[in-house]
Amino acid sequence: MTDTHLFRPPIGEDVRSPRAPRLLAGRGKFTDDVPAPRIAHVAYLRSPYAHARIIAIDRNAAIFAPGVLLVASGAEIREDCASWRGTHDLFPALVAAEQPPLAIDRVCWHGEPVVAVVAETRAEAEDAVELIEVRWEELPPVADAETALTGPAIHPKLGGNIGFETTVEAGDTSTAFAAAHLVVEENFRFGRHTGVSLEPRTILADYNSAEDSLLVHQSHQTPHQQQDLFSRLLGIPEHKVRVVCPDVGGAFGLKHHLHGDEITACVLSRKLGRPVKFVADRLESFLSDIHCRDHEITARMALNDEGQITAIEVDDLFLVGPYSQYPRSSIAEGNQIARLCGAPYRHTNYRAHLRMLYQNKNLIGHIRSVGHPLAAAVTEGLLDKAAVGLDIDPVELRRRNYLRDENFPLTSPGGIEFEHLSFNACLDRVLEMMDRPTLLAEQNRLRKKGVYRGIGLNTFVELTAIGPEYYGGGGQHISAQEGCFVRIEPSGMIRCMTGVTDQGQGIDAGIQQIVASVLGVPIDDVRVESGDSALSPYGGGSWGSRGAVLGGEAALRAARTLRRNILNLAAALLQCDASALDIRDRNIVDAASSQIRITLAELANTGHFKPFAFPKDIQPALAVVEHYASRDRLFVAGNGIQASYLEVDPETGFVKLLSHWAVHDAGRLLNPLLVKEQVRGGVVQGLGGVLFEECIYSPEGQLQNGTFADYLVPMAAEMPDIEVDHIQTPTATSELGTKGAGEAGTAGAMGAVLNAINDALSPFDTRISKTPCTPDRILRALGKI
């Protein structure tokens, strides 16, 4: 097939999400909307302490409370569900403690689930939870880096709280720093935050003892991963576990982990013989949804007198929870930072030291843009500081150091393969969009009036669409291959099932576009279904900016196979050569003359109902499944740049966002509109992380903010309009040439704002390097409080 067929419309068009009409009508179906006869509800007693021994649990009053069906502690379900350990074979030095679904004998973080109460209603379950009396013996908590390094081990068997330590090294940094014209250094503190999906984590588990089967509806990104986990940990044959992820109300990575309170719902359903539902309330979400970030990073950069970066050193203390997250492990964020600092630049001397430290706080895992925002903020923060030190314009300093077209492909000092990144093209475009000279003039003019505005640029690199070598090679049962099923119905309509899932990204539309393009039918003739581990071809779901890259490629292959089958059948009927035929607008046509030979519907109808029309050696195959896995690459690297223009009020410490620009290279764009909206949404999550969002723990390891009144998320009034554009450098690792897009906005927003704030603060000769940049922290930086 020629490229004309591969990339003809509707590929490249602004197709809207096929889920949108039902969601707009209030007719979506989220997990909590799924009915189940005899449903029961679980509520959890959670640990009020960061670290404590469970001496005794008295639940007599709870057992006899109205509506209560079952009360179960961690010890009581020990035999019903295996525990797990978040290790990763690619990081053999990573040590991790075994984690049970509910705490046994000891709690290790504030919010850890301890006792499950199942009742006829959630309210009755919560009432009964209140009646449970636990005798605790408080243990000293590990709630900061220093205690983690010097205090007692949370898990004595691990021999300390360092879960993983590594040094990534290239060249000779010591010599380079000794010879440097300028060295800039910064201590960064990136606060802990979380994903905050608007739909909380929700699971409905329905175990059927008659056939030892488990049907789970779950608000989740990865149905096949859950099928595997439930099968292995609960001891149910895998083909009898079915996980359905219906409409999912936002996920952002937090819904591709295993949470103990979720798998416990499955255990309880099996014990009770009834469907059991768990919905995290908002406080539980803040306490127990996976968290992210929490890094103390000291970094320095050496430059010569021409402004060339000669060396970078990074030291990252990565503060995770008491356990390494399962099944992926918690290592990725630290590892990506250690490998991606300095990534956009030509430099050869690099040293990154990473220590992943266990502490008594909620677990850290993978939330939208893992490590990338921090690596970019560190690099670009140092670069801007160097620009001041060298008195070189920050744009010029970037240009002098960017990797250029002729440098690719290369393996970075951090050990990552870069196929081709478009730093200069992205910078050129963003400068055009933002009209920097005008902004600079305005900034100068206003400074004289006591108005402090800042301009910040942030170049970023992101690693998308993880290949099978990373998790498969790491021993995890996480699929990096994707499958797609495509069938032509007798009417000529197309039904498609994909292994990737859609939590709002719009990947269903992307799959629809690819299939419609290849099969020559209007977009609405293609219906895409996903999110069912029993029915969808096996795949990894959607996370890590992989949907279009991997799911798209599988769809391309499946559609092409079906197209070939259809054309071969048509050729047999028409007694011509299949290569002379094409499918256009629901018709099989003579490719050269466009003359209609037979309609697609007639051909499909004949194939399904009148197969005798074909020669005896032809069996019509009008449904196909194809798969795709990349080979010999860990990631598809993408890149982009963002710019922020904002105003800092030095009296109040408030930051007002004025404008934001993002230029991103996602390779070939399947759907510019939806990619743009992915970037925008991602930017706003990044803005939340840099300005507002923080899971605040007390020195005792108690979460201090568990509501939207004190954990602030971006709302419409504070957000600026965000201008987005694309550069397209297709990857050659696939035919479609797409790169991931879902995390790009988040990857770049944080550093852009941080740099803009520091630019605004420059007249005061102070800097801020702690996120979120709250008014309080800005006033402290200004010495006002």
Add this chain to the structure above:
Amino acid sequence: MTDALEITLTVNGMPVTRRVPMRLNLVDFLRHELDLTGSHVGCEHGACGACSVVVNGGVVRGCLMFAVQADGTIVETIEGASESGRLKPLQDAFHNHAALQCGFCTPGMLLTASALLAQNPSPDREAIREAISGNLCRCTGYQAIVDAIETAAALEQNDD
């Protein structure tokens, strides 16, 4: 102490009588008693707006009102508002602007936007942002929603 009361109200044009626990909030009543699952529960403390429904003509948080407080009222949910056709211009504009992703906030956004346009038929962007500032959307970053409401307002103005 009685812990349940009988209430009668009109929901999406239909009379409804149910005996409900005193502590049941309105959105749970609508979702679980009446199976009107288009209103969503996001925070249960009145901060996110996912549970927005219309009571006696005004948009309220379904999680901050008890079902018993809705006795005698006229309630409209996204299902009723959608089926009546009154949201069509907004729904079309949201669709065209891709002003929704996961769709969980969307029913509340639409009802809030509709209330804004009823009060102010040609709001500027700032007024739109202000009006929806009590509705959390975690996916879109709001701009497409603002665009959509602006478009719907312009269309309705042209129709008048």
